Amino acid sequence: MADQGARPGAGSLPDDWPADPGLGLALNRMGGFDWNLVSGALHLDGPALEVFDLREDEYDGRGESLLSRIPADEAARVNAVVGQAVERGTDRYATYFQIRCRDGAMRWTHTQARILRDERTNAVRVIGIVRIAHHDLADAAARNELDAGRRRLTEMVERTTTLLSHAETVHDVIKVLEDEEALGHLRAESVSLGVVEGTRIRLVAQGRNGPFATELQYTRIDEPYPMSEAVRNERPRFVTSREEFRNAYPLLWPHIEPLVVSSGAYLPLIAQARPIGVLAMLYPRHGDFSDSERALLVALGSSIAQSLQRAMLYDQEHDLAEGLQQAMLPRHIPDIPGALTAVRYRPARIGRSVGGDWYDVLQLPGGRVGLTIGDVQGHDTDAAVVMGQLRMVLWAYAAEGHPPATAMARAAAFLHELDTDRFATCTYVEVDLSTGGLQIVRAGHLDPMVRVAGGACGWITTTGGLPLGLAAEFAGDGGIDYPVTTGTLGPGDTLLLCTDGLVEEPGTDLGDRMKVLAEAVRTGPEELPDLADMLFDRLGTQGGGDDMALLLLRREARPGSSPRSRTRIDPTP
Structure with a gap:
């Protein structure tokens, strides 16, 4: 039996395998540096020079020469980070800073390094890497935007739930759906509420986008509409593109086409194990809904369902009592x-x-x-x-x-x-x-x-x-x-x-x-x-x-x- 731990045959490996560490750094747009704190000499390898947008003949090996690329305030910040690490006795540091490229554009970079010390613990040398980091910042911005969106959606659900707790009638529930401090933060183009009446769905409210089309006020649960589908299946229906609207719901498409709408969320409102309504939200954005968005929207639907059921029971009781009184x-x-x-x-x-x-x-x-x-x-x-x-x-x-x-x-x-x-x-x-x-x-x-x-x-x-x-x-x-x-x-x-x-x-x-x-x-x-x-x-x-x-x-x-x-x-x- 062949030895499972044996190295692959030489014929299957490239001539330069394993790669030189410098090649790995260069291919990932990283360069190395060696900084002698005693003499002030600062060596940059070729990839590091590329990070600073410098040619070899433009750099004389002194740290001061980098000031043509590093703005004064950025240089002061980097020196402060290094100085604090040296004074505190730590053996490493890392920081982001910006450089000015040859064409004047600003570029985010990142450096991390180890500090070497002599026998008296004096810092004498810094060896590290520097790399282009604009992708890091773009990813961080995207994460921050995603986190902000998640916080905004969470706050909206909490705000809406608070308002719904005070809703007594169906009209009160509708007012909450039209409230800018509640569902307004959904950034939806349209918010609609339908209630189940036997085999039909009756639209009772539509905020932000004006009144609903007359032919959509009553739709059957067995018809090919996303609201009907959400009620039939008792599961949320997420539509992620205009093409999906057009292909999946041809009866609805003429009403969607003139709108600035590229996606939609249809949430069944289920109370006591049966659907009593459906909430529809249309968005101008194109694309899928994240797992966290879906979870929060489902939580929103659950809160609205409870309030809607309570309000419908209230209206029924009031109508019965009012009818009794009117009859007397x-x-x-x-x-x-x-x-x-x-x-x-x-x-x-x-x-x-x-x-x-x-x-x-x-x-x-x-x-x-x-x-x-x-x-x-x-x-x-x-x-x-x-x-x-x-x-x-x-x-x-x-x-x-x-x-x-x-x-x-x-x-x-x-x-x-x-x-x-x-x-x-x-x-x-x-x-x-x-x-x-x-x-x-x-x-x-x-x-x-x-x-x-x-x-x-x-x-x-x-x-x-x-x-x-x-x-x-x-x-x-x-x-x-x-x-x-x-x-x-x-x-x-x-x-x-x-x-x-x-x-x-x-x-x-x-x-x-x-x-x-x-x-x-x-x-x-x-x-x-x-x-x-x-x-x-x-x-x-x-x-x-x-x-x-x-x-x-x-x-x-x-x-x-x-x-x-x-x-x-x-x-x-």
Whole structure:
């Protein structure tokens, strides 16, 4: 058996094998030097002279002669490095420095050397190598750029995750995707979000590049699109060139072609082991995505998926509760002979659901009309259910002909018998449209307001009782009793009932806000629908996020009737 450690046959080796060390240095653009620190002589071999862009006849063997190639500040820096190594007693040094070539161009070089010392440890000689190092610096710059890009992407993922943690609705998630402090640092030409709806993907957001094409708003999961592919396979899809876009996705290519886009990342958004959406990012750059980029983008997709699922559940719960509450409000307001009415309602997004505000208008015999408005404590489905029950109870008692005080007392007893910890505030007003007579019963609610035809505007001063649900707890032997405030609504006068969501604002005194509302009513439009819209638009945007309900009734003026009201009001200052 042949000796496995034997040297190859001589015939298989070149004549100059093994290579002289000087040849190895020269082929790698490295040269050697020998520097006598005692005499100052500095020997440079041929490759070293090439590094300094010198010919042999241009160099006389003295270190000072290199100053024509080494700028003063660079020479000072190299001398400082060597001096520190000599003084500290170390036996080696290395440093980068620049030289000026024959044509004036600057060239990065690198030197490393060993320091030899005598028996008294004095440095007497330096032997080392010098080489061209511009490739080193280019590689370092590339690494620094890569590291900076990785840091930028990591910071973007962290920033986006922080913003997403505060997102409650799908709209909030979309706002994060459009936020320049979040995904703006992706340097993407376009960022799109699609949600899975059965067998289709619906685009719900596209930032940076304007609205999406109409034909791409809905696509099927089985169609040849990268979004569909990411959802089908439940794996990210990375497209690395315009050619790949054109060849792999011919249906998408007409929309990509006019864009400055050369690559794309499509991330399936998976929650509870099923895809609920997909995030698409288009880039102007050409080329593949590094492993670190892919890992960070996948982490980003996971964070968005969790937030999107939470937001979708929130929207579903809110829509269900809002639908329940809307179903419990009157489907329509009856036309009342002798009066004009307008109602408005706006749900709030507080917690996980909506509140319990309600209103009602009931036509009664004898030219009378009953008006109720109320607010059940809380912002959840239970509040909406209690609201619906109270509204129907008040409607039933009033329709049976019970006077306002009796109807309110029976509603309070009903809420107490429900054995719930909820309470409700409420105002019930009965208006005799033939005479303008008012009977007002208030259970912990806001006073009504009147805008006198052609005159002042203010709150009607009423005697109130405890909120429904609390009144029974403090009722005496005579049962629940609510006082009645009477007055007259003049022809052309407008009566306003509202819930506190229209006047309350965090950090603002309630009395000041009530004055603001009264002034807005006084100076507002004459037509009731316009007045209702203006109040919601002006005051509703300043509120504290509570539900808002508003009911307006105007007693129509008859020819020859007096416009003066005989109801006591506290006018706007």
